[in-house]
Amino acid sequence: xxxxxxxxxxxxxxxxxxxxxxxxxxxxxxxxxxxxxxxxxxxxxxxxxxxxxxxxxxxxxxxxxxxxxxxxxxxxxxxxxxxxxxxxxxxxxxxxxxxxxxxxxxxxxxxxxxxxxxxxxxxxxxxxxxxxxxxxxxxxxxxxxxxxxxxxxxxxxxxxxxxxxxxxxxxxxxxxxxxxxxxxxxxxxxxxxxxxxxxxxxxxxxxxxxxxxxxxxxxxxxxxxxxxxxxxxxxxxxxxxxxxxxxxxxxxxxxxxxxxxxxxxxxxxxxxxxxxxxxxxxxxxxxxxxxxxxxxxxxxxxxxxxxxxxxxxxxxxxxxxxxxxxxxxxxxxxxxxxxxxxxxxxxxxxxxxxxxxxxxxxxxxxx
Ligand code: F6P
Numbered sequence: 001x002x003x004x005x006x007x008x009x010x011x012x013x014x015x016x017x018x019x020x021x022x023x024x025x026x027x028x029x030x031x032x033x034x035x036x037x038x039x040x041x042x043x044x045x046x047x048x049x050x051x052x053x054x055x056x057x058x059x060x061x062x063x064x065x066x067x068x069x070x071x072x073x074x075x076x077x078x079x080x081x082x083x084x085x086x087x088x089x090x091x092x093x094x095x096x097x098x099x100x101x102x103x104x105x106x107x108x109x110x111x112x113x114x115x116x117x118x119x120x121x122x123x124x125x126x127x128x129x130x131x132x133x134x135x136x137x138x139x140x141x142x143x144x145x146x147x148x149x150x151x152x153x154x155x156x157x158x159x160x161x162x163x164x165x166x167x168x169x170x171x172x173x174x175x176x177x178x179x180x181x182x183x184x185x186x187x188x189x190x191x192x193x194x195x196x197x198x199x200x201x202x203x204x205x206x207x208x209x210x211x212x213x214x215x216x217x218x219x220x221x222x223x224x225x226x227x228x229x230x231x232x233x234x235x236x237x238x239x240x241x242x243x244x245x246x247x248x249x250x251x252x253x254x255x256x257x258x259x260x261x262x263x264x265x266x267x268x269x270x271x272x273x274x275x276x277x278x279x280x281x282x283x284x285x286x287x288x289x290x291x292x293x294x295x296x297x298x299x300x301x302x303x304x305x306x307x308x309x310x311x312x313x314x315x316x317x318x319x320x321x322x323x324x325x326x327x328x329x330x331x332x333x334x335x336x337x338x339x340x341x342x343x344x345x346x347x348x349x350x351x352x353x354x355x356x357x358x359x360x361x362x363x364x365x366x367x
Pocket of ligand 1: 018080121144145146188189190241264265294
C-alpha cells in the first residue's frame with residue numbers, strides 16, 4: 001500500500017449496513033472536496049464490505065456525484081450481511097464462515113488505494129476498526145437513523161427519520177381521536193430509544209416506551225384509564241422496536257443467519273396492542289413505521305450535517321488522521337478514535353433531560 005502523501009492520493013469510499021437519508025450527500029461531499037481541493041482520485045466500493053471482499057468498484061468523477069445531494073439511499077449500494085472477518089458462504093441449507101479480511105487487504109492494494117472512507121453504523125465501523133488494526137488506513141463517518149453511535153451527539157439520517165416518524169404520529173393522532181382508539185406507533189432505533197423518545201415528544205405521545213426503560217403493563221393501563229377519566233378517550237403510544245417489558249425480552253421479527261448482526265427487531269407494537277385491548281377494553285391498533293423511516297430524501301438538517309461530515313473526513317485524510325471517525329460534539333466537528341466507537345452503542349441515558357421534561361408534562365414511560 002502506498003503511504004498517503006499529500007498529492008494525488010487515491011481514496012476508496014464504502015457505505016455499509018442499513019441505508020439512510022444523507023449517505024449520498026456524504027459521498028458527494030467527500031468526492032467533490034477530495035477532487036477539487038486535493039486533486040485526489042475517488043474509487044467507490046460497491047455494496048459495502050461485499051464489494052471490498054469481491055472487488056466490486058467504480059471510479060467516481062465529479063459528474064457521478066453531481067445531483068445526488070437530495071437523493072435517498074446510496075449510489076454505491078450497501079449490505080448488512082457481509083462481515084469480511086466472518087464471511088458467510090452458502091453450504092447446503094446453512095452457511096459456513098470464513099475470514100476474508102486478507103481478500104479485502106489484497107483488493108485495496110490492487111486498487112492502489114491510499115485509504116478508505118467507511119460510512120456506516122456501529123457494526124460497520126466496528127469492522128472498520130478491525131481492518132484499520134490490520135493495516136488499512138481508514139476514516140469513519142457515522143451514519144444511522146438510530147443515532148446510537150458512541151462519540152457523536154448526532155448521526156446524519158436521524159433527523160429525516162425523526163421527521164417521518166413524527167409525521168406518522170401526527171396523522172395517527174387525528175384518526176385515534178375520531179375513533180376513540182389507542183394507537184400504537186412502532187418506530188425503529190435498534191436497541192436505542194432515541195427515535196422513539198424524540199418522535200414521541202415531537203408527536204405528543206401520551207406513552208413512550210424505549211429499550212432503556214423496561215415497561216410494566218399496569219402503568220400503561222393506568223395511564224390510558226387516567227386519560228379516559230379526564231375525558232380523553234384516545235391515547236397515542238410510541239414504542240421503540242427494541243422496547244421490552246420489565247424482566248422480559250425484545251421481540252425478534254426475523255433472524256438473518258448470514259449477517260454478523262443477525263437479529264432484526266420488530267413486532268412489539270402488535271403484542272402490546274393485544275395486551276392493551278384486553279386489559280382496557282379499548283379498541284387498539286398498531287402501526288409499524290418500519291423502513292419508511294429510512295427511505296427518501298434527507299431533510300435540510302441532514303444534508304448540511306452529511307456535507308460537513310464528508311468534508312471533514314477528507315481533511316482528516318489529508319492530515320493522516322486514520323483509525324478515527326469524524327464526529328459532532330457540542331455542535332463542533334471533531335475526530336474520535338474508532339477504538340472507542342467500536343465499544344458498543346450509545347443508549348439514551350435514563351436521566352436524560354428530555355425524559356425528565358416529558359415526565360413533567362405527563363408522559364408515561366411505562367414505569
Ligand atoms: O440500524 C438501522 C435500522 O433501520 C434499525 O433501526 C433497524 O433495527 C434495522 O436497521 C433494520 O434492519 P433491516 O433493514 O435489515 O430490516
